[in-house]
Amino acid sequence: MIETxxxxxxxxxxxxxxxxxxxxxxxxxxxxxxxxxYYEQIFRYIYQRVDDKEQAFDATQQVFVKAMESLHKxxxxxxxxxxxxxxxxxxxxxNVYRAQKQRTVNIDSVGxxxxxxxxxxxxxxxxxxxxxxxxxxxxxxxxxxxIEMRFFEKRSFREIGEILEITxxxxxxxxxxxxxxxxxxxx
Amino acid sequence: MKRKTxxxxxxxxxxxxxxxxxxxxxxxxxxxxxxxxLIKKPWFLSSVVAVTIAIVTTVVFMNQDKKADPPxxxxxxxxSDSDSLALLxxxxxxxxxxxxxxxxxxxxxxxxxxxxxxxKGATLDYKTGSKIIIPxxxxxxxxxxLLKGEVELxxxxxxxxxxxxxxxxxxxxxxxxxxYQFESAGMVExxxxxxxxxxxxxxxxxxxxxxxxxxxxxxxxxxxLDTMANNWSCLGKDKVLAKATTSKSTLSDQVVIxxxxxxxxYKIFETKKVEAKKEKEVQMAxxxxxxxxxxxxxxxxxxxxxxNLDVDAKEFPELNVYKGLLxxxxxxxxxxxxxxxxxxxxxxxxxxxxxxxENYKLTxxxxxxxxxxxxxxxxxxxxxxxxxxxxxxxxxxxxxxLDKRIAEEKRVExxxxxxxxxxxxxxxxxxxxxxxxxxxxxxQMETTQKVMRAFTVSSFGVYNCDNPSAYPxxxxxxxNIKNDLNKNLMCYDVYLVDNERNAxxxxxxxxxxxxxxxxxxxxxxxxxxxxxxxxxxxxQFNSITASSGAKDLLLNKVDQEFETVEEMxxxxxx
Numbered sequence: 001m002i003e004t005x006x007x008x009x010x011x012x013x014x015x016x017x018x019x020x021x022x023x024x025x026x027x028x029x030x031x032x033x034x035x036x037x038y039y040e041q042i043f044r045y046i047y048q049r050v051d052d053k054e055q056a057f058d059a060t061q062q063v064f065v066k067a068m069e070s071l072h073k074x075x076x077x078x079x080x081x082x083x084x085x086x087x088x089x090x091x092x093x094x095n096v097y098r099a100q101k102q103r104t105v106n107i108d109s110v111g112x113x114x115x116x117x118x119x120x121x122x123x124x125x126x127x128x129x130x131x132x133x134x135x136x137x138x139x140x141x142x143x144x145x146x147i148e149m150r151f152f153e154k155r156s157f158r159e160i161g162e163i164l165e166i167t168x169x170x171x172x173x174x175x176x177x178x179x180x181x182x183x184x185x186x187x
Numbered sequence: 188m189k190r191k192t193x194x195x196x197x198x199x200x201x202x203x204x205x206x207x208x209x210x211x212x213x214x215x216x217x218x219x220x221x222x223x224x225l226i227k228k229p230w231f232l233s234s235v236v237a238v239t240i241a242i243v244t245t246v247v248f249m250n251q252d253k254k255a256d257p258p259x260x261x262x263x264x265x266x267s268d269s270d271s272l273a274l275l276x277x278x279x280x281x282x283x284x285x286x287x288x289x290x291x292x293x294x295x296x297x298x299x300x301x302x303x304x305x306x307k308g309a310t311l312d313y314k315t316g317s318k319i320i321i322p323x324x325x326x327x328x329x330x331x332x333l334l335k336g337e338v339e340l341x342x343x344x345x346x347x348x349x350x351x352x353x354x355x356x357x358x359x360x361x362x363x364x365x366x367y368q369f370e371s372a373g374m375v376e377x378x379x380x381x382x383x384x385x386x387x388x389x390x391x392x393x394x395x396x397x398x399x400x401x402x403x404x405x406x407x408x409x410x411x412l413d414t415m416a417n418n419w420s421c422l423g424k425d426k427v428l429a430k431a432t433t434s435k436s437t438l439s440d441q442v443v444i445x446x447x448x449x450x451x452x453y454k455i456f457e458t459k460k461v462e463a464k465k466e467k468e469v470q471m472a473x474x475x476x477x478x479x480x481x482x483x484x485x486x487x488x489x490x491x492x493x494x495n496l497d498v499d500a501k502e503f504p505e506l507n508v509y510k511g512l513l514x515x516x517x518x519x520x521x522x523x524x525x526x527x528x529x530x531x532x533x534x535x536x537x538x539x540x541x542x543x544x545e546n547y548k549l550t551x552x553x554x555x556x557x558x559x560x561x562x563x564x565x566x567x568x569x570x571x572x573x574x575x576x577x578x579x580x581x582x583x584x585x586x587x588x589l590d591k592r593i594a595e596e597k598r599v600e601x602x603x604x605x606x607x608x609x610x611x612x613x614x615x616x617x618x619x620x621x622x623x624x625x626x627x628x629x630x631q632m633e634t635t636q637k638v639m640r641a642f643t644v645s646s647f648g649v650y651n652c653d654n655p656s657a658y659p660x661x662x663x664x665x666x667n668i669k670n671d672l673n674k675n676l677m678c679y680d681v682y683l684v685d686n687e688r689n690a691x692x693x694x695x696x697x698x699x700x701x702x703x704x705x706x707x708x709x710x711x712x713x714x715x716x717x718x719x720x721x722x723x724x725x726x727q728f729n730s731i732t733a734s735s736g737a738k739d740l741l742l743n744k745v746d747q748e749f750e751t752v753e754e755m756x757x758x759x760x761x
Binding site for chain 1: 188189190191192193194195196199201204205207208209210212213214216217275278665696700737
């Protein structure tokens with residue numbers, strides 16, 4: 001699987017980012033570079049989970065407003081600043097769900113094919129629709145999040161672990177368990 | 188929750204997303220624009236009521252929501268709560284509180300008040316068994332003028348986590364930027380008043396305190412709380428005294444644990460050891476010097492050249508003992524030529540060679556030229572037999588004296604070793620006796636469960652005998668502090684009590700991002716929301732098993748109102 005995430009950073013990048021965060025704590029205008037850097041990532045994260053584009057833009061704006069308001073209590077924990085933003089974004093997405101009393105699942109067929117490849121399933125066309133149905137309607141929320149991040153957002157297990165606050169290995173093990181389960185269910 | 192599925196929805200381009208960026212709008216919406224603290228802004232007081240109402244309303248709605256439709260990831264929900272303006276204001280307010288702020292109104296460790304006549308001084312006995320020794324004329328006013336008459340001394344002690352908690356005295360120690368949690372052997376606060384006004388300690392005066400403590404370790408340091416810096420200042424070490432042996436006059440001499448190496452008895456044995464060694468050396472030196480070992484005569488080798496020389500008997504006595512001595516030219520003389528025999532030398536002299544007693548340097552001189560040859564004393568024919576006989580007699584004599592000497596040396600050594608052994612035996616007895624004494628003293632301490640920790644204070648305030656330590660380890664997680672209705676508590680300080688350590692581990696802000704505890708200990712967690720005490724029971728810690736991720740800790744409201752600290756201790760089984 002090709003991982004397209006721009007999330008990961010070197011130690012130097014992290015240190016640089018941390019310096020910007022510290023500067024922004026004293027002078028909010030300095031938050032601009034972090035806003036520029038992460039705006040698209042956060043938007044795409046939210047848009048993947050909601051139905052409406054405008055709703056996604058509004059929620060993205062709220063994420064950054066809340067991030068700036070809470071910046072004083074942000075503590076660097078050795079992971080990219082984005083992981084903190086993702087947690088705020090996740091909270092915003094939950095607010096959208098609560099308001100709409102509905103959760104949107106956006107499924108990409110290419111991602112489904114990727115799942116079947118991992119499952120070593122060759123009858124792609126036969127099972128595609130069944131998997132879409134299971135993901136869309138039956139998969140428990142915690143499992144859906146993993147599938148969403150891994151196959152529809154193409155995130156690395158490390159990144160998934162950092163966003164969900166679990167270990168990289170745990171993210172991997174859980175994902176493959178879901179695939180195993182799906183394999184049994186579709187047949 | 189109902190789900191809607193979209194399959195292969197068109198993607199949005201990066202350009203379209205970028206068009207919607209508007210940082211200025213974010214900046215305008217952000218409420219923390221000024222550097223000035225929120226609570227100092229003029230609009231804060233008027234707006235905080237409205238904000239609080241808004242937050243309460245939000246919480247009510249959210250709770251209703253929760254009941255109807257549980258959130259997908261519970262932990263994430265509190266981000267929106269904790270991000271609220273009210274919470275921010277609350278944190279600022281908490282951080283602006285005085286250094287010592289009792290968390291529960293009306294509940295604190297009470298002072299014991301003593302009346303002291305300044306001119307007389309006093310020795311005061313506190314209810315725990317502690318002593319406070321006040322010298323004469325120990326009090327001064329704010330200008331440093333000595334006071335007269337009666338002064339009111341207010342004194343209290345803090346010995347366990349409940350004492351620390353109710354007092355609001357910070358138990359976090361910042362040492363050069365590194366934060367530690369204090370494990371305490373006890374803490375005191377001593378203040379003085381005259382006519383209701385706080386007074387100072389007189390210059391160059393100090394009050395001696397012998398604080399009764401359950402902790403006899405020497406790992407504790409002595410600190411004073413700097414209420415301005417909101418940190419502790421390390422003043423050094425206190426002294427640990429056995430409770431039964433302490434008295435005013437012997438205060439500084441009654442250190443319980445004395446290393447045996449430091450005792451006079453042990454030092455005497457050390458001196459004896461050195462003396463015995465010196466005595467041995469003197470005796471060895473006094474033994475008769477052994478005669479020189481005679482050299483075994485060598486026989487002249489065939490084909491080798493020899494010189495017959497007259498040797499001065501005074502200069503080389505070892506060569507004069509045998510008759511018919513010759514000097515054989517050694518193999519190492521590569522410059523020797525037998526034609527050298529035919530030369531009539533002007534002068535010949537002999538000196539010690541490269542191997543003392545074994546060879547000699549023969550120098551032959553002709554005109555201005557010298558020839559050096561290494562030569563070896565040898566005998567020929569009957570002279571060799573005579574020399575050998577002579578050598579045997581001398582060697583026997585030498586051997587006799589040598590054996591006698593060895594026997595004498597052995598005797599001196601045995602005497603020395605006997606003394607060393609005796610010394611070691613007595614030292615071992617001393618060490619054993621000392622160990623038994625220390626063990627006995629410890630046993631006595633354990634029986635009474637008390638020692639005295641002695642220190643002097645030269646100003647009034649809060650002092651402690653504490654040991655900076657780390658948070659307990661075992662389970663690490665992010666802890667969301669909630670009430671038993673699963674609602675976030677608006678709390679700032681959250682206190683962990685670990686039954687195995689006399690400390691109050693303090694976390695700040697909710698959620699606690701790096702909450703850790705020792706699962707093998709009996710633990711409790713306390714916090715206060717709007718003056719109401721909440722706690723997490725020891726058994727509730729059993730369900731916190733994972734060492735990562737976020738956990739909701741549902742604290743129980745303590746309905747009972749405590750009138751005294753003792754009541755609270757009884758309630759929590761302290």
